[in-house]
Amino acid sequence: MCDHVSMPSKSRAENRVEQTRAIQQTARRHLAEVGPAALSLRAIAREVGLVSSAVYRYFPSRDDLLTALIVEAYDELGDAVEAADSAVADRDDLAARFHALCHAIRDWARTNPHEYALLYGSPVPGYAAPDDTVTPAVRVSGAFMTLAQAAERAGRTPIATLPVSDAEKAALAPIQGFLDAPIDDTHLLRWLMAWSTVFGHVSLELFGHMHRGVLDYDEHFAQVVGQLTADLGLSS
Amino acid sequence: MCDHVSMPSKSRAENRVEQTRAIQQTARRHLAEVGPAALSLRAIAREVGLVSSAVYRYFPSRDDLLTALIVEAYDELGDAVEAADSAVADRDDLAARFHALCHAIRDWARTNPHEYALLYGSPVPGYAAPDDTVTPAVRVSGAFMTLAQAAERAGRTPIATLPVSDAEKAALAPIQGFLDAPIDDTHLLRWLMAWSTVFGHVSLELFGHMHRGVLDYDEHFAQVVGQLTADLGLSS
DNA sequence: TGTACATCAGTGAACGCGCGTTCACTGATGTAC
DNA sequence: TGTACATCAGTGAACGCGCGTTCACTGATGTAC
Numbered sequence: 001m002c003d004h005v006s007m008p009s010k011s012r013a014e015n016r017v018e019q020t021r022a023i024q025q026t027a028r029r030h031l032a033e034v035g036p037a038a039l040s041l042r043a044i045a046r047e048v049g050l051v052s053s054a055v056y057r058y059f060p061s062r063d064d065l066l067t068a069l070i071v072e073a074y075d076e077l078g079d080a081v082e083a084a085d086s087a088v089a090d091r092d093d094l095a096a097r098f099h100a101l102c103h104a105i106r107d108w109a110r111t112n113p114h115e116y117a118l119l120y121g122s123p124v125p126g127y128a129a130p131d132d133t134v135t136p137a138v139r140v141s142g143a144f145m146t147l148a149q150a151a152e153r154a155g156r157t158p159i160a161t162l163p164v165s166d167a168e169k170a171a172l173a174p175i176q177g178f179l180d181a182p183i184d185d186t187h188l189l190r191w192l193m194a195w196s197t198v199f200g201h202v203s204l205e206l207f208g209h210m211h212r213g214v215l216d217y218d219e220h221f222a223q224v225v226g227q228l229t230a231d232l233g234l235s236s
Numbered sequence: 237m238c239d240h241v242s243m244p245s246k247s248r249a250e251n252r253v254e255q256t257r258a259i260q261q262t263a264r265r266h267l268a269e270v271g272p273a274a275l276s277l278r279a280i281a282r283e284v285g286l287v288s289s290a291v292y293r294y295f296p297s298r299d300d301l302l303t304a305l306i307v308e309a310y311d312e313l314g315d316a317v318e319a320a321d322s323a324v325a326d327r328d329d330l331a332a333r334f335h336a337l338c339h340a341i342r343d344w345a346r347t348n349p350h351e352y353a354l355l356y357g358s359p360v361p362g363y364a365a366p367d368d369t370v371t372p373a374v375r376v377s378g379a380f381m382t383l384a385q386a387a388e389r390a391g392r393t394p395i396a397t398l399p400v401s402d403a404e405k406a407a408l409a410p411i412q413g414f415l416d417a418p419i420d421d422t423h424l425l426r427w428l429m430a431w432s433t434v435f436g437h438v439s440l441e442l443f444g445h446m447h448r449g450v451l452d453y454d455e456h457f458a459q460v461v462g463q464l465t466a467d468l469g470l471s472s
Numbered sequence: 473t474g475t476a477c478a479t480c481a482g483t484g485a486a487c488g489c490g491c492g493t494t495c496a497c498t499g500a501t502g503t504a505c
Numbered sequence: 506t507g508t509a510c511a512t513c514a515g516t517g518a519a520c521g522c523g524c525g526t527t528c529a530c531t532g533a534t535g536t537a538c
Contacts, residue, residue: 035361037273054515122357125271162466168459171452200436216407223404290482
């Protein structure tokens with residue numbers, strides 16, 4: 001069955017994976033309690049059952065540990081968003097896909113408020129995100145843009161769009177460059193607005209700015225998404 | 237001219253005001269460098285030229301100092317927003333007033349990115365904002381709502397609004413309660429969306445999520461505000 | 473106007489704690505011959 | 506299959522530093538009679 005007759009102990013490689021995971025999981029729990037700025041290698045080591053210097057075998061510095069947490073969070077959110085989109089059986093039901101996308105973002109954020117704050121809240125002072133974070137970070141906005149392109153192909157165009165200045169067209173050029181085929185700039189503007197509205201809503205909600213104003217966040221978000229769906233011309 | 241013949245030294249009361257201000261100003265500068273979580277009473281005292289324990293004459297604890305900074309920031313932003321609105325001579329030009337409001341928020345945020353992050357970024361772990369912060373905090377959303385009411389009175393209604401569920405009407409009841417006269421819920425929804433869009437845009441921009449996507453933030457924000465103006469039915 | 477007393481800003485030492493990172497080391501696991 | 510050697514996880518001490526808060530105190534400013 002196995003290569004070796006009996007194996008009470010694990011291989012070095014297995015242990016390394018396990019320890020790395022244990023450290024990162026503990027770090028993530030601490031993140032929720034003290035925030036990224038106060039994340040302490042020593043406290044994490046203590047909880048994992050290591051001496052503080054041993055952590056350096058796994059992460060060369062505190063900042064690298066933070067980077068690992070950021071990448072993990074972006075990937076989780078990216079997975080959630082892409083899975084929600086893929087779960088819509090009728091690929092041509094763009095309203096359903098948009099709905100799934102928006103709610104996946106908010107659901108993940110509500111389940112993981114501290115990770116959301118790490119990604120979309122205040123930048124961590126003294127920490128500069130390395131390039132490794134770019135690819136995972138871009139998955140969510142990528143999902144928006146994929147949907148925007150699908151809508152454009154399907155001839156579903158946003159409503160009541162205003163003409164866009166040449167300066168704005170130039171400003172949006174990088175985004176157009178990422179797309180397989182360019183989109184009408186007035187349409188792209190509405191998609192970017194939807195992106196801002198969704199993240200604005202989630203941030204305002206999670207960071208406590210809707211307190212005393214809105215009673216039912218679920219219902220309100222659903223209505224907002226509904227209006228966005230209509231604005232984007234996706235309603236059936 | 238004065239009550240006293242000559243006064244090389246200041247009164248106790250004057251000194252107290254000055255020192256309080258000196259501490260708060262220094263704290264604010266430190267906030268920008270290390271963030272709210274790492275704000276250090278000792279470092280502030282050192283820079284002001286006091287022994288660390290002396291700060292307790294002015295602020296009973298680190299958290300009270302944080303609260304003072306938050307209140308100061310909310311009030312500055314509130315002042316900026318209200319001043320921008322008031323500066324529009326034609327009070328019936330609601331598009332101009334909305335434009336002034338949105339740009340005042342973003343301008344203040346860009347001038348004071350760390351203060352913006354303190355107010356609208358991640359909550360500070362372990363810090364609970366006391367009630368003193370509520371009144372200043374509410375000024376900005378109050379400005380939105382004032383404008384919404386003016387628009388409603390002027391018969392300027394948002395475009396393409398969707399019907400709003402009874403659950404949503406209930407959810408928005410607190411906001412309606414703050415208003416002098418209730419607003420159509422479908423209109424209110426659009427105003428709240430505008431609020432989310434503006435803060436979403438500013439947060440995404442300031443926290444680095446538009447990097448590599450949008451080249452000209454000024455132009456893009458102007459376009460977004462233009463589209464919102466149209467969506468709210470304020471365009472002339 | 474002068475004196476006695478109260479107020480309170482600021483001191484300096486102390487308490488009890490925490491942190492990131494480096495370094496020489498031990499000893500178990502893995503590998504090449 | 507057995508032995509010599511290399512790898513590397515984890516140790517423990519050390520470096521040099523920081524923090525919030527309390528407390529008994531000094532001495533100048535302000536106040537009441």
